Amino acid sequence: MIFFQYLANGLILGGLYACIAAGFSLVWGVLSIINLLHGSFIVLGFYIAYFSYTLLGIHPFLSVITSCVVLGGIGYFIQLGLINRVVTSSVLVTLILTFGLELMMNNAMLVSFSADYKKVLLAHPLGIAHLGNLFIPLDRAASTVIAFLLILSLWLVLRLTSVGRAIVAVRFDRQAALLMGIDVNRTYAITFALGAALAGAAGSLLSVSFPIAPLSGPLFLSKAFVICVLGGVGSIPGAAIGGLAFGLLESFGAVLFGSQYALTLAFVVLIILLLVRPHGLLGVRGF
Amino acid sequence: MTRPQLLLLVIFVAILFALPLLGNNYVLRLATTALMYAVLTIAWNVVGGFTGYPMFGMAAFFGLGAYSGAVVQSSGYPVALAWLVAIVIGSAFAVVLGFILLRLRGHAFAIATLVIAEVLSELTNGWTSLTGGGMGLNLPFFGWSPTALAIFFFYAMLGLTAVALATTYVVAHNRIGFALKCIRQNEDAANIVGIDTSRYKIIAFTLSGAFAAAAGAIYASWTGYIEPSDVYDVLFSIKPIIMALLGGMGTVFGPVIGAVAFLALDEFVWRNFLQLHTGVLGFLIVALILFLPSGLSSISLNRLWHKTASA
Secondary structure, three states: OOOHHHHHHHHHHHHHHHHHHHHHHHHHHOOOOOOOHHHHHHHHHHHHHHHHHHHHHOHHHHHHHHHHHHHHHHHHHHHHHHHHHHHOOHHHHHHHHHHHHHHHHHHHHHHHHHHOOOOOOOOOOEEEEEEEEEEEEEEHHHHHHHHHHHHHHHHHHHHHHHHHHHHHHHHHOOOHHHHHHHHHHHHHHHHHHHHHHHHHHHHHHOOOOOEEEEEHHHHHHHHHHHHHHHOOOOOOOHHHHHHHHHHHHHHHHHHHHHHHHHHHHHHHHHHHHHHHOOOOOOOOOOO | HHHHHHHHHHHHHHHHHHHHOOHHHHHHHHHHHHHHHHHHHHHHHHHHHHHOOOOOOOHHHHHHHHHHHHHHHHHHOOHHHHHHHHHHHHHHHHHHHHHHHHHOHHHHHHHHHHHHHHHHHHHHHOOHHHHHHHHHHHOOOOOOOHHHHHHHHHHHHHHHHHHHHHHHHHHHHHHHHHHHHHHHHHHHHHHOOOOOOOHHHHHHHHHHHHHHHHHHHHHEEEEEEHHHHHHHHHHHHHHHEEEEEEEEOOOOOOOHHHHHHHHHHHHHHHHOOOOOOHHHHHHHHHHHHHHOOOOOOHHHHHHHHHHHHHO
16 A cells, blocks of 8 residues: 555654754744754754764764764854844744844855765665565655654753753743743853754754755754644653644645645745644643 | 935935936946835835834835836736836735734834835735746837936936935924824823824835835846846845945935945945855944944044044
8 A cells, every 4th residue: 555655754854853843943932933943953963963974984873973063062052142032023023133134054064065965874774674565665765763762861951950940931921931030141041951852853863864955954944944833832842742733734635735835835835834833743841 | 304405315316316327337327226126225214114013024115116016017018117117016015914913013013124125025925926926027128229228217317216215304394294203202191181093104105015026127128137036135125224224224315325324334244255144244234233323423533533642
């Protein structure tokens, strides 16, 4: 049954998409910022995995840790030093600021990594499993599993740690959180760092499946838009569900409409959702 | 308008009209580009400045106008008709889009308008028989000398800028302008006191779309070759906003000042840092947002003088 193959493809892709969108959704939800840098963070995570593998032989799945640390650090300081200055301004100002930062980062990556597409070619790939008529690419499936583990740990951090509770508190009521003694600026920086770390991890996970160039960021970013709105802005379980839904949408949409219209289909869905279900498929507003 | 303002305007217009006399095609090209961005910024300002809606979709109207005009012109019709068709299509699209999207506010509106250009770009790419797809579209050559062409398109863009400016002036000093300002301050309250907010928002959106489409159509005839990734470039959505921020949002002449100032910076960067052009552009944007959030008008020359004098 070809239907089940598309279903499997969509779900496997969906895990990676969920990881792409979770950090973006967290930042949008807590900081009210549409972070256009997110796509560039993913691309940088990819290059960390790529160079770790080609130069040092470190498997991309292990580079996820490096990416999280490096991108988390970069994100923390970008938020603390730059974005925090205007974080309460209108969407016009914050969006333009992240756009400017994206231009800088993309230009830097273009100069340092050259414009051609790169992909990690594993020396010992896990291969493809046959389940009846179903083909499962194991490397990709493994990255999806890791992606879901990362999302789960982010969700646990938000639920169980005091830092996580502070983030949720700031999201619900910045003023009240401030009065309770929460350092809002630091909490914003940590939130942004978590978002960036997840983006970096997603980039490393993508490196075994997809070729990427320095300017691939906007492509991932536009997917994050749709997934984030699908699942409900700021909701981590929503991002997971939204990612899976988006994976299925792309997998079946490519069959029905042709893959050249994938983005159009996604954006039409995005606009319809914004109009009729602005709080996402699940209708959740919190975490 | 105060008297010094009027004087400045007259001088500015006189210089503009005299520019072709210089006979320098490079200066003319720069001036035409500046005027094109001025039109885009004026058009953006009608929605983004007057109503305060975070509009990120100018590239969609610009690209649509460019392609509508280019398709008509390359089928052998006169240039004027091509531009007219572009304006009609641009306005019609803006009416439909405005009807759908202007229900959204804040971040949702920003995202929705941001993706429209991408959708149009992909559709243009797919419709190869009409648009040439990714190969782009060549427009028929006028057969004029380069200087004559430069002067013609300069005056065309100047005319469009004048019309756009006059329109926003009329809008700002009339019922519509008042209604749009009410929407910016508090849309729900405006609704309650009996302002038909959806109608005025759609009118503003349509004006914006029409001017951007006209600028796109003139741009297409001017450059003679367009492709989707060129005319639907997200920078056409972002730059007008930066120019408006620079010149002063929601004012009538601010967009023109902002466009000229930003373009002068942009050209300087292009000429000196070819490899790092986008990076330096990004740096300028970041610096503007962080250090000059209320535009050039926030620099008080008087204070600056005192600071330097006392240092």
